[in-house]
Amino acid sequence: MNDLPVKPVNSPRRRQLVLAGGALATAPALFNIARAQAAPIKIGFPVPLTGPFSAEAQDQVRAAELAVKEWNAAGGHKGQKAELLVRDDKLNPGEAATRTLELIEKDKVNFVVGSLSAATQLSINAVTRERKVLFNSISQSDAINEAKDWSLYTFHEALNPHLTAGAVARYAFPKFGKKIVYLTADYAYGHEMVRGFQRAGQALGAQTLADIRHPLGAADYSAFLPRIQALKPDILVLCNFGRDLVNSAKQATDFGLKQGTKIIAPVLLYTSRVAGGADAFEGILGGTSYYWGMEDKIPSAKKFNDAFRKAYNGAVPSDYGALGYAGILSVLQAVKNADATDSQRVAIALRQLKYDWYKGPQFYRKCDHQSVQSVVIVESKSKGMKDKNDVFNVLAIEDANEKNLRSCEEMGHKPA
Known part of the structure; x- marks a missing residue:
C-alpha cells in the first residue's frame, strides 16, 4: 500500500494559512475599533434660543462653540474631535425634555451641557439621569443639586x-437698609433667589415688606410700582432675568423709585445692561458670575476674553456666555482625565476636577457636584465709560468658599 506523505499540522505553510485567516477575521473588529475611536464626541446643547432669554442663550452658544474649537485645535482626545449639537428648548420644560431625548436617542450624544433657565433644567436632568447620560447645567438653580433630583451624572457649573x-445680601443690606421689597418672577429662579436673600438677611436683621410676583415674560410692571412705592422700602430687589430684568429696571427708573430706594438684582446681567442702557440701570448693583473687566487682575479672564474677541469681531463675552465656555471645557477635560467617553467614568473624573477656565479657581463639591466659585458684586456705570462694553464697576469679589453653600446634609446628601 502506497501511502501519500502527510504534512505535519504545525508546518510553516500551515501556520501561514492560520495566521492569514486570523488576520482577515480580526480586521473588521480592528477597523470598527479605529472607527469608534475617531468618531466625534457629541455634546448636546439645549438652550432657549427663542423667548425672553434669547440674547443670553445666543451668547452661551458662541462661547460653547469657542470652547469646542479650542479643544479640537489642541488635538482633541486621541484623534477624537468634539462636536456641538445646539437645540432650541424655547424656554419650555416639555420642549426641553423632548429635545434632550432626541439628542440622546436619535443623535447619540455622549453628554449634555446647557439649560439656561431653572424652568427647563430639571426636565432636562430627568431625561439624562434616567438614561445615565452626564449633564452639566449652566443655569442658576438650587433644586438641581438636591438629593431628590441629583445623580452621579448631574453637575452644576453655574452659580x-x-x-x-x-453674596449680594451680605454686601448690600448693611450699606443700604433693612426694609426689603422683592419683585419676583413667578417660577423657580425667582422663588429661590428670594429664599436666598431672606436666609442671608436673617443674620443681618433684614425685614421683608412684600414679595410681589409677576409672570415670566411680563412686559408691563405698572400695576406693581405704586404698591412698591407706597411701602417705602430701603431696597427693591429685582428677582428676575433677561428681558424681564430690562423691562422692570426701565419702568422702575421711569416711575421714580430710585428716589429713596436702592435697586439691586441678584444677577445683574451684562446683556441686560447693554440692552437696557445706562440711564435705566444707573446705580443698580447686583451679583454676577463673571465680568469681562476682571481681565486686568485675572490671567485666565484675559486669555478667554482675547480668544472671544478674536472669534467674534472684537465682542466681549457675557457672564452667562462664559458659563457655556466653562461647562463644555470642564466635560472635555474630564474626557481626557478619564481617558474615556462613557458618562460614568467621565463623571468620576469631573467630580475630581480643579480648574480655572476664565475667572479663577473652581472645583465641584463632591457631595452634590456644585461648582464652588467666586461671586462678583458689580454696579452699573453711567459715566466715565471707556467704551460701549465698559458698563460695570467691580465693587467686590466674594471668594470661592464651600461654607457659603447650603450644607450637604440640608440638601439630603451625606458629606463627601
Whole structure:
C-alpha cells in the first residue's frame, strides 16, 4: 500500500494559512475599533434660543462653540474631535425634555451641557439621569443639586441662587437698609433667589415688606410700582432675568423709585445692561458670575476674553456666555482625565476636577457636584465709560468658599 506523505499540522505553510485567516477575521473588529475611536464626541446643547432669554442663550452658544474649537485645535482626545449639537428648548420644560431625548436617542450624544433657565433644567436632568447620560447645567438653580433630583451624572457649573443672593445680601443690606421689597418672577429662579436673600438677611436683621410676583415674560410692571412705592422700602430687589430684568429696571427708573430706594438684582446681567442702557440701570448693583473687566487682575479672564474677541469681531463675552465656555471645557477635560467617553467614568473624573477656565479657581463639591466659585458684586456705570462694553464697576469679589453653600446634609446628601 502506497501511502501519500502527510504534512505535519504545525508546518510553516500551515501556520501561514492560520495566521492569514486570523488576520482577515480580526480586521473588521480592528477597523470598527479605529472607527469608534475617531468618531466625534457629541455634546448636546439645549438652550432657549427663542423667548425672553434669547440674547443670553445666543451668547452661551458662541462661547460653547469657542470652547469646542479650542479643544479640537489642541488635538482633541486621541484623534477624537468634539462636536456641538445646539437645540432650541424655547424656554419650555416639555420642549426641553423632548429635545434632550432626541439628542440622546436619535443623535447619540455622549453628554449634555446647557439649560439656561431653572424652568427647563430639571426636565432636562430627568431625561439624562434616567438614561445615565452626564449633564452639566449652566443655569442658576438650587433644586438641581438636591438629593431628590441629583445623580452621579448631574453637575452644576453655574452659580446657584443661595450663593448668589447671599453674596449680594451680605454686601448690600448693611450699606443700604433693612426694609426689603422683592419683585419676583413667578417660577423657580425667582422663588429661590428670594429664599436666598431672606436666609442671608436673617443674620443681618433684614425685614421683608412684600414679595410681589409677576409672570415670566411680563412686559408691563405698572400695576406693581405704586404698591412698591407706597411701602417705602430701603431696597427693591429685582428677582428676575433677561428681558424681564430690562423691562422692570426701565419702568422702575421711569416711575421714580430710585428716589429713596436702592435697586439691586441678584444677577445683574451684562446683556441686560447693554440692552437696557445706562440711564435705566444707573446705580443698580447686583451679583454676577463673571465680568469681562476682571481681565486686568485675572490671567485666565484675559486669555478667554482675547480668544472671544478674536472669534467674534472684537465682542466681549457675557457672564452667562462664559458659563457655556466653562461647562463644555470642564466635560472635555474630564474626557481626557478619564481617558474615556462613557458618562460614568467621565463623571468620576469631573467630580475630581480643579480648574480655572476664565475667572479663577473652581472645583465641584463632591457631595452634590456644585461648582464652588467666586461671586462678583458689580454696579452699573453711567459715566466715565471707556467704551460701549465698559458698563460695570467691580465693587467686590466674594471668594470661592464651600461654607457659603447650603450644607450637604440640608440638601439630603451625606458629606463627601
